[in-house]
Amino acid sequence: MARVRLSVITPVFNCARFIEFCLENVMRQECPEVEHVIVDGGSTDGTVAIIERYAALHDHIRYVSERDEGQSHAMNKGIAMARGEIVGFLNADDYYEPGALREVLTQWDGLPEPSLLVGNCNVWDDDGKLWFVSRPAGISLNNLLLGRYVEAFPMNPAAYFYHKSLHLRVGPYRVEEHAAMDLHFIFRAVQHAHVTYRDRTWGNYRYLEGTKTYEGDKCGANQARVRQITEQYRRQQPALRRIQLVLLEKFGRLFRKPAGVPEIH
Template sequence: MRPDTDTPRVSVLMAVYNNAAYLPAAIESILGQSFADFEFLIVDDGSTDGSGAIIDGYAARDPRIRAIHQNNRGFIASLNHMLGEARGELIGRMDGDDRCTPDRIERQIAFLDAHPDYGVVGTQTCYFDDTGREWPMARAYPLDDAAFRVALATPYTPLMNHASVLMRAELVAQVGGYRPQFRYCEDLDLWLRLSRVTKLANLPDALTYYRQHPGQVSDRNLAVQTAWAAMAWISDEQRKAGERDTLGAIDPLPGLDGLGAVDAITGRPGDSQRVRASVIERIEYPTSALAGPGFRVLIDYIGAGGRLPKGWHMVARLVQARRWRHAARLATALLRETM
């Protein structure tokens, strides 16, 4: 955190890459906050759709905005860049295609001021789409630290909306910020590390709105995101056991075609199959995911001796979807393992 004699209470961080269609609404929802003592850092990460000009236009009208332009470096590098520039004692997050209620930051600050033992607070979230339709989450985020830790120990249980959080800057710095190798699951990896030094919670009300639109990263990269999330949990297990965090020490992490190396990296037999099993659990439905990049993980899992109780059901779904080649390959792998 950069020292300054005129430090704002909050630094809001927004990384932008080609969000021009949604960016004005996102920026205005922060500028319209009832709590005004903040700086608003916005990184234009090499956008090609005019996002940079939109950011500059708002920065010219509101001195709280600090525009940062750079060649495309990626989401995590952009966040760490802003962490290095941030002056506030509290770090807020916002995404360039979302929006939030005017009292969001005010209510989060009130919570942190009233609970000094908590270092991170998020909010519940509503989903919305380009048609204006809104709908609530199917399952609420955990409200207090005890519930958060139960959820954290249960893979793929909703924890918090990354773009909704307000965090104590000194704690984020203490755990080292975002780790670039945990791409697509950088928030989970951060929550795991922060949970070792502070308490985490979510407010009970939906103060942020998460836009659903085609082509989101979480949709396009589900299999690799799941693999690296599983590695984040293994990394956390190593730290809790007092072992060397071997996965946290390498960059990049193994990709979908290299998951067999996880055992050698961690020195713990079975970790490779654990990661593969996590991917299979997530890609099982729908068929488009089953026949996507994670299909190789499925075949490797069976080849390494993994049991697949629903294997023939998967074959049937692939046949119904006319994914003949995938169905034949999976059937062959299943038959080979029974011989």
């Protein structure tokens, strides 16, 4: 087996409907420098049997199955297991574009450590139709603090990758956070990593009815959580900067975002 450069980490719990497609999707990348780390939370729906079958046949697949404290805990366990210097997260119901991982590794050459490499992500609705393409070309702390999430926040981790060593600076994913762990991570990452955006589509995100993101949006819980987190990071700024942010936000409300494009999930 070639030296592992990139560890794709999939946290999963009772996702037999999608896990085989996920495993096949990473395999079809035909990238020998990639390993696939599966962190199962003790599934009871047949997920583990599928993982075991594939792991027995393919040595790039490594897995653990045991009860955990939720998705963030599973993500941290995956990072601890990762052999690659680069990590990326692929949820079981999401997938990569053909050749995405080979392209990411090519793009990685020459990037300083720690780096965060961000691309575009297709967002599919529950009917399998392309809703929009997330293009976070404006990813920066300033835009995140201003709530410009359409241009600044990567909608799904299938479209970004980073040095594992970044966690030495930003800490692990917050185990107590079960819905917005990725938003917390991005807020911290842009302050400590060398951020590079590429106008290339690498990921596909299925926005499915019944998932915690969909249900959180439906009841308004996600929007409230995002506002709370944004305000938390604003409070960490110097007083003068906080005043500037308030003024810039009020001015920005004069301009409306394009119709039909969600702020954040």
